[in-house]
Amino acid sequence: MKFNVIHTDTSCQARAGILDTSHGQIETPIFMPVGTRAAVKGLTQFDLEEHVRAQIILANTYHLYLRPGIKVIEKAGGIHKFMNWSGPILTDSGGYQVYSLSSMRKIKEEGASFSSHIDGSKHFFSPESIMDIQKSIGADIIMAFDECTPYPCDYNYAKNSLGLTHRWLDRCFAHFDNSPAIHNYPQILAPIVQGSTYEDLRIESCKYISDKNAEINAIGGLSVGEPHNEMYDMAGVCTNILPKDKARYLMGVGLPENILECISLGIDMFDCVLPSRNARHGILYTTGGVIHIKNAKWKEDFSPIDPSSDSLYSQNYSKAYLRHLFQVKEILASQIATAHNLRFYLWLVETAREKIINNTFDNWKTTMIPKLTFRL
């Protein structure tokens, strides 16, 4: 239940650390695969553990509340047992759904009401109920209930929304009972910085969040369509203020180059649907660049997907075969591509950690980014 920075790179703000959770230690910087509905689409937990070598995965409170329902997860003995994953888990609060499902929800001071995207039924979430639900789900790290603002966002809207997010945050902490009653282990409650792309709001929010003295501080409301430079600017504003001895989690980021840039700004934790979703859509990330595997140019390329990868999938399956699997819509296409992309992301952060410890992160990052963004 503690975060320790073990080394900060001498050439930038990148840090290597260790985060203790109720289900094990996480070496940072880390990328967390997203498994919204208690499943990383296309992968078994054995793939995640042995192949991808994920250290922690995400799930989503809103989606699990709707299906299978909280009672089922309680009866299963918590989400770890339910999904057969014994490592650390983080649940997002549903704050992102306040943004992504904005057409089917209404926000009030008390909380947010949703019409279910599945059957239209009405549901109401308050900071208090979200804390209770996340307690029942039983993830190691749980997120405060916030409003993720869209981009672009009017200043007054962002300011008012930030006030609401802060009041909801106080209610989350007031209601959060960390006695290990239900699943017999403690959880970490992480507050979330908002403030859209406005520096003054971000500063105000970071100060407000820092007072909670949480082991993890999250930065939300970025990677919602803003230019990369604005994302980096805002992340940098936040890491300058958020306490150095606490973990920093940049929610929803991102592309490989986004992750390297933000590590150099002092971010420790990332999650993003891109490697898994784009894998299913035929986009592969490699050390040599981005491959659109469905493109006709790969039809007769029998070379490995990524010969330099440490993944057995990427070394042994050919580009032509994987393209064929996409052409004929075989489930195996998604499985191989997802395994490849997520292993690549984990390799990326593992290597970043090594470079940080050797004080060579910044140089490595500078040489890597042109390669990562190259379109093969």
Add this chain to the structure above:
RNA sequence: GGGGGUGCGCCGGAGUUGGAGAGCCGGGCUAGACUGUAAAUCUAGUGUGUAAUGCUGAAUAGGUUCGAUUCCUAUCACCCCCA
């Protein structure tokens, strides 16, 4: 061999029956998008082209007509029935 029917774009449908369309719906193909997952999804293009209000086009070749995918003739292909 005789009789009947049907033929359009890469493929399959629907529809027009003298005032027409490089048009509709699927599929395929070719690209693009996706950042705390309403996403194995969505968008676009798919005859030709000097890019245009252009050209060619409804099996093929003729004919009738102001005008033909539509009507007529012949041929070809496929399907059904009879022998």
